[in-house]
Amino acid sequence: MKFNPKFYLSIFFRRFHYFLVIAGLVSAAGITVSAMLPAEYSASALVLVERPQIPQDLASSTVQTAPGEQVQIIRQRLTTRSAVLEIADKMQIYPNRSELNPNYIISDMRQRIMIAQPRGKRGTATTLTVGFRGRTPTTTAAVANELVTRLLAENVEIRTGNATQTLEFFEQEVARLSAELDEKSSRILQFKLQNQNALPDSLNFRRSQQTSQQQRLVQIEREETALMDRRANLVDLFERTGRVDTSAADLSPEQRQLQSLQNELDSALLIYSPQNPRVRVLQAKIAALETAVSSQSNGNEQGAAEALYELQLGDIDEQLGAFAEQKQEIEAEIARLQETIDATPGNSIQLEELNRAFGNTQRQYQTATARLATAEMGERIEVLAKGQRFSVVEPAVVPGRPSSPNRPLIAGGSVGVGIVLGLAFVVLMELINSSIRRPIDIQSKLGITPIATLPYIRSNRQRKIHDTIIICGVFIAVIAAPVTIWALHTYYLPLDLLIERLLDKTGLSSIVALIGGGNS
Template sequence: MNLDLSFYFAIFLRRLHYFIVIFALVTAASVAAALLLPPVYSSSALLLLEGSRIPDALAAPTVQAAAMEKFQTVENRLMTRANLIDIARRNQVFENVETMSPDQTADAMRGNTRINKSTGRGEATTMWIEFQGESGEIAAAVVGDYVQFILDYDLASRTASAESTLEFFENEVNRLDAELDRMSARILDFQQKNADALPSTLTFRLGQQTLLQGRLATIENDIATLKDQKARMIAIFQSTGQISNATTAGQTPEAQQLDALRSQLSDMLAVFAPSNPKVRVLQQKIAQLEEVVKAQLPGDGSANQAATMLDVQLADLDTRIALAEEQRAKLIDELAVLQDTIDRTPANQVVLDALVRDQANIQQQYDAAVARRSQAAAGERIQVLEQGERISLVETPTVPDGPVSPNRTLIVAGGMLAGIVLGIAVIVLLEVLNRSVRRPKDLIDKFGITPIVTIPYIRTPSETMRRRSGFAAVLLVAIVGIPAIIYAVHIYYQPLDAIFAKVAEKLGLSL
């Protein structure tokens, strides 16, 4: 493909005014922007999260948080709307800060602030804070306020956390102590109300029950013996007219034999049934001897004396029987009361075990709370003395020697380069869109004829003057008007840096 460079150069010269106008417009705009953009000064500070100076094995800290989480919390507190507005107005960060709305002030402060956090395995956790302001003093003052806020908030949060932890465990110890007192009072009240049926005395009461049961059996045997003695005495008197305590010396041989047979009958009845032949034979002998003994009884005087002695002895036996029965009744009542306490002991054991178990649980919680209170007191002391984990300032903010932006030379050079590229692009676009016949080759291609000679368009002097006047006017507008419009926008509408920041934010760029 053959390129007619002379033709394209001629076209460029013919459309040079477009190039000059576009180049002038873009260059003038870049020069105006470079001159009108205010200088930006940057100041920064470096913060470090220091570990505890006291080993955890000696005193475990009560204020614990992940390093990055701690810095994120601090950043969120720092970037609150109220705090940013207060710092901006206190340092007069913006010229029109008093007339700016709170939202505009907060957004502008956030836009001029850069915060970078860094951490990693085996690496220190740091926070780098930068602020860009209209002057070095303002930027340094804002970063200083940022750093002071972070340090104050860190100290206040650590101290408040340690104090609240200590206060919580102190309240917990007091609560558990009161709960222990109440539980001890409940146990004591229960033991007093059930003193007769406590599990601790069950063995003693069981032994006492066995002893009383033995005594009751003895007394019942005594009562039975006394009643049997009384019945035998009455039977002897009725059969012999004598009492059992009379001496055998005054008895006849038949009476002595009768007593022996009666004693033998009593022994046999304990072994044999009344229908046994031996028992019947013995009863017949006793009946015969009773008839003989009755015939041998003395006169009425002796009989009256025996009856009187019988009454005396029977009265004595009745007294002894009544006393024994009274003792038996008391023993029965005592056994009933004792049995009732024994029956109530298992239920009391369950209740008392539950109370003691609750008391043991509360005691365990109380001991743990006391230990944790001691640990919290040590942690609170560590925070007061600033021996625990804390944020420290490594690099203080300083007033910068010069602005960091804008780079005016780069802006002007970029504008000039953009003007050149845009001017050439416009000329190329106009040439692509132009389909008119301008050279002999076009005649040959379109009409198939070969011209002998071609005559170019010749402008009159007046056309040339008008063309040059229009070009000069456009060029004057580009050189003077564009900067004037940019200046007016910067002064009366919105600063250029704010406009650029919004455009960059819309495009997702970081200036």
């Protein structure tokens, strides 16, 4: 079957009234909406992100937040529920504030507020654009400048707050470490006082003391041994001779000879055994002289010798007792020194642990003190606004003309959409229509070749009904639809609010961005 443009064009004209109604209805509605939508104005300010005024190598701020991250934080703070409602009430953006749902105000305000950071080339200055879209030019510019003021205040608050918090943290850390140092120093001092006689630094001294005491003990034992030998000789001499050791001037020749032989016998016994002939000779001579000396002694001499014997024996015993006491004291001191020497390795380990903990805390304290100085410098920089900051390059001015809606675009788009929908409806009707309307349809569908065909001619009544339907459709499209839209806008809800509600409920809010692309 060949395509016949004349036939399809005739069909289009027969169904032109459908096309006209649909295209007229959509176009009239779009033109009415474009005319009745309230004008919106857009105002924006330019904010410059300045670099720190003090070189980083001389003094750096403790706030290291990047500009992009800082902008995001400020944007979140400025668009919180409380902040948005506060701005709306302060600037009186919504005259019928009491009639509106707070959730709608928050959503609408967040869509109207713009805080953007344009992407620039590397090495160029960082700028921010702060803007607002509103119904009146004066209010729009005022709200944009209010946003700029709040942005600058938030920037200062964030940076000074972070710097102050950093300073307070290191002040607390230094105070904590200082108290910990004092506590550990006190523990070290207490440990040294409790173990002052068993510390590693005095180990060599105590060892030398122990060696000295041991040498002294050996010397006392030698002296004690000599004194005990002297006592034994004194007792032996007195028992054998009845005399005691006196000076050589008071002795008789026999006594002096006896004393000499006794000394010689003592020396010989150190070398020879008691069975040695020389020893036996000396013992025999000593026995003979003792008998002679004993016969020479009288009663008076015997009494004096006994008194002198008792005196010398008591003096020797007193010296031996003193030596015994000294030995006990020295042995006790040696035992005490040995105890402290044995305890020194354990004390050394504990003292090293205490000193190591003290050293670690001291290094942390020194680091914290240095960082505290840096934090004080950083806080000073932020308080004096010498670090990174935001400054207004160009404030928002009252816009001279609306930025949206783009009325020509909406009107032209609605006309185009109406035409497309009208044509689509006509095409759809043709596609679903399977009736026979041409001789070629009889031949192709029924296999019959007609001799002649007669066209369908409407009666006057049918033409009147057809014309009435067209007139009513055009009336509805051109007059009724705009009037209905006007009535909704005037008596029910403003058209822009109604559209936004419908878009929110249907989830087509993104269409607002397409419709609202305005002229600057």
